[in-house]
Amino acid sequence: MKKAAAFLFQLAFLSALYYGSEFLVSWLHIPIPASVTGMVILLFLLSKGWVPVQMIQSGAAFLNKHLAFFFIPIAAGLITYGDLIQSDGAALMAVIAGSSVMGLLITSGLSSALAKRSREKA
Incomplete structure (x- = not known):
């Protein structure tokens, strides 16, 4: 029973964090999705x-x-x-693929730089 209550509390906390970030984004007119804002707040x-x-x-x-x-x-x-995907599907796929590659390159570069900095400090 105690585990179930803790589990429900955790889900409620995460939900409250999401809805709080949704309120914050709409109130401050931030052009970032509430889910991303919530993850940044949680981090x-x-x-x-x-x-x-x-x-x-x-x-x-x-x-x-x-x-x-x-x-x-x-x-x-x-x-x-369906009509939009049929007419502009190739362009959408190019944008999705390009942004994915860019995100991977930035993430790997940042990870390498942080790992190098960590090794230099040690």
Whole structure:
């Protein structure tokens, strides 16, 4: 019973964080999705130690385990844009592929630079 209550609390905390970031984004008119803003806020809270990892660990693991389930509505929504995909699909795929490659290159470059800095400090 105690584990179930802790699990529900973790899900409620993560949900409150998301809805709080959704409110913040709409109130401040920030052009960043609320989910990304919420993750940045959660990263800040975790890095400062204000929220221990154990406080969200099982709830976050559950959500990650079932992540594919959350993409079903998005995929179903794409069906309504069949004409757009048919006419501009190649351009959309080029933008998606290009931005993915750019994100990978930036991430790998940043990771390499941080690893090098870490080795130099040690």
